[in-house]
Structure formats: C-alpha cells, structure tokens
Amino acid sequence: MSATDSTEKPSSKPMHFIQNIISQDLASGLHQKIATRFPPEPNGYLHIGHAKSICLNFGMAEEFGGACNLRFDDTNPEKENEEFVNSIMEDVKWLGFNWNGKVKYTSDYFDQLFDWAIHLIKNGKAFVCNLSADEMQRYRGNFNEPGKNSPYRDRSVEENLAVFEKMRAGEFEEGTCSLRAKIDMASPNINLRDPILYRIKKAHHHQTGDKWCIYPSYDFAHGQSDAIEGITHSICTLEFEDHKPLYNWFIENLPVPAIPRQYEFARLNINYAVTSKRKLKQLVDENYVDGWNDPRMPTISGMRRRGFTPASLRNFCERIGVTRSDSVVDVGMLEFCVRDDLDKNAPRAMCVLQPLKLTLTNYPADKTEVLTLHNHPSREDLGDREIIFSNTLFIEQEDFREEANKKYKRLVLGKRVRLRGAYVIEAESVVKDASGNIIEVLAKVIEGTLGKDPEDGVKPKGVIHWVSANHNLNCEVRLYDRLFNDEAPDAGGKNFLDAMNPNNLQILENCKAEPSLAKAIVGQGFQFERQGYFCLDSKYSTQEKLVFNRTISLKDSFAKTEEQE
C-alpha cells in the first residue's frame, strides 16, 4: 500500500478480467463488498494449480476489501478424509492467507440443502428416479442425440416426497435410486438433462459422521452454498462453464438468500510436471515418490519441504496472470521466482558438496584464524558470521583442474584463485591415489591477500568456496531434478510414468558445511555460495545428521558455455 499509487500507474500491472469484473460491480453499486471462496475437495493434497486459485480468490478479497471463505466441498465422503482437510488448511495458512471466520464445509449446509430438495419436489421440479446407472446413461442420449424422459419423471409430488424420505431413511441400497432435477432431457447442454441432485452413499462422513446416507451432488450443493455464504463472485475453472446454466437454474428456482455469480478462468498447467490429483496420488501410492510432500512433487507441501517460499509462490501466481485461454507455463518462470526471492533474502553460507582436500604448504599447521564474512552481499541487516580458516581445507572437486583453458576461472595447477572471504592461493602440486585420482591438492597462500589483491599485480582468476577440514559439519545434501523428462508427460495418450526422469534425485553423503549451519532451522533458506539455495529437510534432518534439500541451483552460465564446447 503506497501513498504514491496514483503516480505509479504507468508501471502498475494492468488488471485481469476478474479484477475488471469486480471493480465494475463495485463501481456500479451491484455490490458494496465482495465475497469469494476457495472450495477444495479434501480428497488430496493441494498443488501449484490450487495455489493459483488460492491467490486469485484470497487475492481478490484482499485487494478489494472483501472476504474469502475456505470451504471444503465435502459432498463425496468415499474419497475424502480429515488428513486432507488438515493439510489443506496448513497449506493455505502457509501461503499467508487468512480465511474469513471459521472454516466452512458444504456439509454444514446439508440440512438446508435437503430442505431445498424438498422445495423442488413440491414445485414439481425434482423427482426420484429408479433408473440404474446404466439405464440412466442410455436415457441421457449423447452429443448428437437428445435424451429421453425417465419413466419415473411423472411421479406425483406426494410419491416423490415419500420415496425421497425413504431414501434419506436408508431404506434403499446404493445405486437403486437418485433424486433428479426435472429440466430438459433434450437440452444440448448435457448438464441440463435432468441432473442428479442426491445419490445414496452409505458411507461414513468425516464431518457429519453417519447422519446421512444420501449426499448432494456438486451441482446441487455448490451454488447454493455460495448463496448461503453470500459469495458474490464464485470463481472456478473453465471446465465448469457448461455447469453455469445449471448453477443459475438452482439459484433461480430456490428461495436462496443471495445471488452469486460464477466466473471461470483457465487452470494452471506447468511443463515437466503433472498436476492432476489422480496422477499425483498414483505417484504417492506406487512409491515413485516419498509421500505427498516429497520435495519433487508440485504439491504445495512438497514445494514447502523443498524450500520454496510463500512469497515466491505468490509472486509466481501474480506473474502468470489470469485469463480464459489454456496455457502451459514454463517451469523456468517458477524457478525464477524462487531464485528471485531467495537471492534477496537468504543468508549465504559455504558448503562443499564433493570435497577435495587442499593443504596450504606455507600456512602453519597449528594456526587458525577466525574470519568474518557478510551473510549477504547487499543486505547489511542480515549481519555477519565467523568462519575458521586453517591449513587444511576442503574445496569442491570440480573447482580444481590440473590444466584448463582461460575460460576456467577456478583453481589450476600453477595458477591462482581466491578462497571466498579469505586468501588468494596458488596451486603447486597434486597427490594421486593408485588409480590416478587426485586426492589432495597442495597450494601456497599468497601473503597479504586477506581482503586485498596480490601486491605483485597477478590477480586470481576467480573465487571458490571452501571449508576448514577440521571445522565443519558433516551433512547429507539432496539434489533434486525434475520428475519428468518430457515437457508434457501426460499429453495425448502417453503414460506419464514412462516420462519419469531416472535421475530426479541425487543424494550426496559426507558433504562439508560451515559450522554456522548448525543453527539452521526448518523453513529457513540458505544460499550455499556458488551452488544454489538449500534448506533443512523437515522429514529426515536430525541434530546428529543434517540433511539439506537443494531448492534450486544458482543460474549457471558456465555450465552453458561448457556444454557448447
């Protein structure tokens, strides 16, 4: 909120169509205050696509001074449970949103919904149908042929009332009958061909227990729940557009307390990922990943465990926009958003992932120095930390080469490099094992180079990170790569499992982290200098054994130039 908003217009983001609709409704006086809702079904964990919907619904309420409800759309007890309810609440809170009042459930309205079903029956607009599922499908017709009226369509109001009451009393088996709206079996919109309002499900419900054995359908429950809650703008995804005439039919034919309006936007798709609860569930159930919150999953809980921040996700949702056209956002956009946030806010630290011993020949073996490093190159408020320097260090294996061309800006035999925050050194010789692997590098410290360039004018080629061999934390680091190699794993008739990236996880043992990382806490992101952004793993990290997840690597233009040669 800035006092100079009016003068910032040229740089401000243009409004998307939902914002336009809301501001017009407010300007015209249609609404004094808007109300939205985020209506997840608790049958799985939330994913990045839900984040878009959350940001949109809660975002509109925030932006226009309205309220947003969290409402569990719990009309199908067979697929839903409390675990999902809890994870969803946690994810919404973590993203930084507060729902209006207490959590709502569609099941809170089952009594009212039942009364409204009676109302429809009494007005001759609903009937109990005894067609089986198969029969009903045949009566429904198809895209090219109109449906036929159910033989039960003309039951009397009295009979319908009586049979519906028996339905509710549990006198019929599942699948033997259903309550249907009496609309138009010839409608080109199949949703209007006498849709089901209630079906029998003798299932225990996570909120209402065993009170009901009939449950309302999505269509019969959603709009009326919106009306009960005074939702003004009911925002959903494109596939529900065909349901809108039905949504409005209920609103028009029932004595609802308010008139909500439905608006549809395009769901989020991201390349190199799947975002379908069914497929994500399959990855979990068949153990391709380590649970719904596996750091490779595009679930909100997975991304949280991976080290994504709420700000990065919200910024991402802001950047991708809201439209009605199907689109596939490049995962690079998401990666940019995390890097952007973490670069600005994550304290820096050093950690050697694949250690190579480095001995400084002219530095006393019994000497140590305490060096002070800034926690962030530009954020003084993030403070400083101390690092111990000694004559035996670990550097990254890939930061040393016996010989290299001028493009290689790291340590080369006979050449110089700067040890981050410490001295410039020059490599003198290497020690190899029996099979010719370099197991140690010997180098000398160039005197007087702490915080200064060498006096002889021979500047180091680059800077590498390091950690003292006797002053570090042994830890495990997990490097994640995309779960799929195919940018559209589930496009066409493909089996998305065939596209899985076999190298989506690399576990590095015996990494060497600087001692300050002992104070790391779950949820806090660090930049391991020159490597990327990392965070403690909430599941496997312990006091005895630190486990870090790589959230995202740093942009690596060197890797790119190397590739080209």
Add this chain to the structure above:
RNA sequence: AGGGGUAUCGCCAAGUGGUAAGGCAGCGGGUUUUGAUCCCGCCAUUCAGAGGUUCGAAUCCUUUUACCCCUGCCA
C-alpha cells in the same frame, strides 16, 4: 441436434478502431571476492488463415482452420 470455450514473440501476457506494454527464456556488453545478483542493450512491420468494412483493424463483419472442455449416482 450437438453444445460450450480459446487463438497476440520459444513461454506467460497487456491491448476494447488511432498505428503491437511488460515479464520469463534467449542473445550481446558492463560491474562483481558467488561463472550468482545488479546494470545496459537486442529480441512481433505484425496479432491462427482468407476475404470485407474503414482515412485507419489485433480490435468491427463474413468465412475457414486448430486446440481445449462436456455423454460420473466425481468435483
């Protein structure tokens, strides 16, 4: 007797009759004790195609094409 949607740069996306914003990616260059960040520059004579209206069209009209959604007692 099918219906409902959507098409603007590799990817998102503004634009609503006055002569194509911005971001991501990419490509050059500068700064840098992170090959990061940051900074500067380049990146759509053209808006799915074809006609038409107009002084003027991504925007209006006609028509064609492509893609997405809908035939659960799922949401």
